[in-house]
Amino acid sequence: MAEPLLTVENLQTQFFTEEGVVRAVDGISFTVEEGELVGLVGESGAGKSVATSSIMRLVEEPGEVVGGTVKYRDQVIIDFEEGPDGERRPSDEMLSNKQMRDEIRGNEIAIIFQDPMEALNPVFTVGSQLKEFIEINRDVSGKEAKQIAIDMLREVGIPEPEERYDSYPHQFSGGMRQRVLIAMALSCEPSLIIADEPTTALDVTVEGQILDLVDELQDKYGTSFVWVTHDMGVVAEICDRVNVMYLGEIIEQAEVDDLFHDTKHPYTQALLKSMPRPDETVEELNPIKGVMPEAINPPPGCRFHTRCPDAREVCRRTRPVYQDVSGPEGYPHRVSCVKYESVGYEDSEPLDTEATAAFGGDIIEAQGESNE
């Protein structure tokens, strides 16, 4: 296999707050191949957005990347080494801040933010913002940059792009602004676009249009994507491969078909169960019980055991290993759950958790029914 476009290994980002250290991203690893659309899925607070800003080295105080490696092709974005005093310090191979600005941000890795209403500067015209970023990241004249901007606005489906070029962001609807942000990312011709919940703030019809657009443009330009979302439906629609995050960790990773049809981790199962389905009429939806614990003080053992319908006593003691459980062929399917380890899960006592105790094990029942 060719070298991946983006390699993230054991990335750790922490926030140093007055209440203590928040381990927002706690040792995640994944790769993005050329032309691939990789999903990063999880509930709010799982650390998805922190992970993406860490990759861009845009984490703001009091947050800090404290460990791990991020490589873009052969360029080292993040790396640590042991100093002479035994302290972990950023390695010399790392790109300087100036190199990050000039060589990576925008022209190699571009980003699309979650909230299109906030991400455009209200006091400048849409066109001038596009043009500025194109000029910074591509070797073109101002006139060419303007033409690229107009062409790209047309490409993402903005009607009358010549006129709209001089409009201000408040004169665009939310869906239109998100198209502008997509145009912005594509017009810098990056090899990788990080899309941080780009459709969450939009209504479902517009979301559908945007997803179709991205699909189409990705075919055309071959750009790789990291698609951050909490919506399994979106994942199913566009992703090639999926990473499921929970409380700062990736707990399952597989190709998208594999993940949906051969789900391993109880959290992923619960996420899938919680999705409303148009082909089923149900009395009530099946949310994941409880709320995600705070990353400042994560539960011992498996982090999901407090809400896991399958939790047993062993889950509280044992840190699951992130391991490959796939068959001999196909892309690796990794999961971190003690069910797939030989640490005595079968013999362990079932645990009273938020999922099993308080709600009488709804998820298990529902699962049983649908398996019949």
Place this chain on the structure above:
Amino acid sequence: MSRLRYTIGRLLQAIPVLIGVVTITFLLTDAIPGDPVSIMLGPSPSAQQAAAIRAKFGLDQPLYVRYFNYLFDVIRLDLGESLYYSVPVTQKIMERLPITMLLMVSSFTFALVTAIPLGIISAKRRNKPADHISRVVALLGVSTPSFWIGLMLIIIFAFNLNVLPATSLVMPWADPSTVDGASNQIDVIITAIQHLILPTITLGTLQMAAFTRIERSSMLEVLGEEYVKLARAYGVSEGKILRKHAFRNAQLPLITIVGLQLTTALGGAVLTETVFNINGMGRLVITAIQNQDFLLVMGTTLMFGVVFVVGVIITDLSYAYVDPRVSFDGGD
């Protein structure tokens, strides 16, 4: 085009406001206790003399007649004749207004030129030494009375060091022959600046302190906005983010405050002019009140009202210029 339409609309709105200013000024002046006629004529005037004076100034007529007479006079820019100076009120105002305006413009310029960089540095170096210093400077500036600052400046720079003049102002456009030791216009301008420095600091310190804090907090807010993060994510340098992407948005709250601070500054001008013996609008108002010169009181109060209304209009217009959402139709 829509900016022009907004401008015209805003100017038209000023007309009812100004009529309101005239009305309130007229009624308040009428309500002041004391009889201007008795002050004019001295003790124990004859009844005939008093009646003649009343008739001359129209004071024998009912309130509403006097009000409408005054209103129509004002529309014709006729503010009557000062009882104390025996010259038209407009002439007196035109004589004094440029002096006060010079002082105001100079102190607001001083305040903005110092406050904007200080505020930005504070925001950029939040909770670092530079921020703490600027916070202390701002706190001292807000809490020190301006007349005290004026007196201290006079003692230090005029008496002890003897480097700057402590009294009156010289207009930079004055005729060189009327200014001591000036042989040409450049000398006059230099003298004018020397005279301006201490009053400017006296009047401008309070505004400077207030503006610094506003600039700091709005800059901090804007630096946390998504569009600033977006600019960073597209490789824009920190310097350019400050100068371009954050700066314009961060000035919006400051513009509002500058407009509102005009009232404080007009009040401060009265004190500053007294301390520095400057013959501006502030001292004119005081003279008018002390002598029950009711036409002059109305005229000067009205003028302060006009200055304030004009200031607010300029504020609104610059707002519209800086933020397209204000002037364009179909905004949210």
